[in-house]
Amino acid sequence: MSRKIGDVILDLQNISLRFGGVKALTDISFNVREHEVRAIIGPNGAGKSSMLNVINGVYHPQDGKILFRGQERKKMEPHMAAVQGISRTFQNIALFKGMSVLDNIMTGRTLKMKSNLLMQALWIGPARNEEIEHRRKVEEVIDFLEIQHIRKTPVGRLPYGLQKRVDLGRALAMEPQILLLDEPMAGMNVEEKQDMCRFILDVNDQFGTTIVLIEHDMGVVMDISDRVVVLDYGKKIGDGMPDDVRSNPEVIKAYLGVGH
Amino acid sequence: MIYRENGQFKTSYTADQQIFTIAQDKIFVLAVIAFAFIGIPFLVDEYLFRAILIPFLILALAALGVNLLVGYCGQITLGAGAFMAIGAYAAYNFFIRIDGMPLIVALLLGGLSSAGMGILFGIPSLRVRGLYLAVATLAAQFFCDWAFLRIQWFTNNSSSGSVSVSNLNVMGWSIESPVEKYLFCLTFLVVFALIAKNLTRAIIGRQWMAIRDMDVAAEVIGIRPMYAKLSAFAVSSFFVGVAGGLWGFVHLGSWEPAAFSVDRSFQLLFMVIIGGLGSILGSFFGAAFIVILPIFLNQFLPALGSFFGIAISTAAVSHAELIIFGSLIVFFLIVEPHGLARLWSIAKEKLRLWPFPH
Secondary structure: OOOOOOOEEEEEEEEEEEEOOEEEEEEEEEEEEOOOEEEEEOOOOOOHHHHHHHHOOOOOOOEEEEEEOOEEOOOOOHHHHHHHOEEEOOOOOOOOOOOEHHHHHHHOOHHHOOOOHHHHHHOOHHHHHHHHHHHHHHHHHHHHHOOHHHOOOEHHHOOHHHHHHHHHHHHHOOOOOEEEEEOOOOOOOHHHHHHHHHHHHHHHHHHOOEEEEEOOOHHHHHHHOOEEEEEEOOEEEEEEOHHHHHHOHHHHHHHHOOOO | OOOOOOOOOOOOHHHHOOOOOOHHHHHHHHHHHHHHHHHHHHHOOHHHHHHHHHHHHHHHHHHHHHHHHHHHOOOOOOOHHHHHHHHHHHHHHHHHHOOOOOHHHHHHHHHHHHHHHHHHHHHHHHOOOOHHHHHHHHHHHHHHHHHHHHOHHHHOOOOOOOEEOOOOEEOOEEOOOHHHHHHHHHHHHHHHHHHHHHHHOOHHHHHHHHHHHOHHHHHHHOOOHHHHHHHHHHHHHHHHHHHHHHHHHHHHOEEOHHHHOHHHHHHHHHHHHHHOOOOHHHHHHHHHHHHHHHHHHHHHHHHHHHHOOOOOOHHHHHHHHHHHHHHHHHHHHHHOOOOHHHHHHHHHHHHHHOOOOO
């Protein structure tokens, strides 16, 4: 691949997250480099989704530091993560069911639209121009994901695979620097998975977007990711190139159990 | 076959983002508006204006406001009557306390006061939702009932507790006869409906709907729930407040707090649910259903009775009216829980294909 992996963009140091007495994450450190595809894997309940929620500010870890581009992040709200350029998709599709595909993806542009309420109410000047200009950007995303034919359909009526694609489109419309994908291929058939892999690699390749990905399909993870971090019971048990991780005895133990 | 968008191609995003993308729709709506302005004043008698059309227009405006909040932003409210009252009383105070205050400015200032109170009473929505929020907004209702009854200043120390306005005029054009009142309210409704449509197709409308459909995802995308929810409360209360001002000034002329009781709040909420949540058109359908149906039943039942040779007493009519009205609401909610607006859109979809099955 032509893209070049850059410096560390996101550095997580000694993150611990507890819900009451339940330790979801314990002392986890890893980093994400610019332009790379970073996978987080682990058995069910390992804390992968919690990790993503920590990164984009939905959960606040009790201990540890998060450095974004070398700057320490204070306690933050999800919308501030969005301002910094972190967007995500969801494990259980979290689209806006009552809205069309177009409107769903347009919401991804919210932060970039500046016109005030009065102008929107009267549909004049800046508000109107802005709407057209962002529509153009959104149409680029729609073209990229090959969903032109469903742009006016309410997302509630779409099949699962397409909904996943719209979810990705909404995240892409934000033009993120870091894209967090929570099981983008769960529940898909082989062809849909291939499509999704292609989109992910294209995003990474064309826009240089850094990707952090949770996935259960080992074949996919080993193929598309540059580095893999493995979690089990909220602890980090492996970190490195896909091949190293695959031969790590700890990881084999976590996935296959003891005695093999 | 009649209703087709065949051959109507769009070559720019501007064309694709119009309110009515299908030419027939646009022509139909413009024709309805033109008929309402030009045709109806010549066709309808005074009773119909006073009993049906003016209440319908004003309540449709209020329902539109409630729909922005409940239907688009998903924040349930039982305080709509209170915001009508705030709009009416604030407009009244602006109107009588400031010399030479123009009527329209007074009404809009009433709406703004209502918007301010809407933001205040919308604050609980940041923490509670659903039924709990409905109960919290009831607080607005009871507070206003109390305030306008007990605080003499609001009613300009009137001894009876009721207030009245007279000599309404807009730049020399007096608003006295039912036709003038009708045209005045109709202008307000058309302008506000356009504003509502613009808001719902702009960023703010998408933010409201995003909060309604999936608030966690909305927040992750960069939508601030506080801004989205409170702006919905403000805009909705503004609409409802202006409607309240019209109700007091134009429809009633003189009124007391009971005109904006909790019954009114429920009535507006029912209009929105029956008409269709999250639909501008639905607000009109709902208002029409709730305003016209009781009157229709009132007129229709005695006629039906005499047709079969039975004389129905007035008391029996009013009881039957409530029974039939209630059962019709239940019937519509079972047949089409998404409201009359959904029935309308299904009909349109069928018309596009008719007479072919696909």
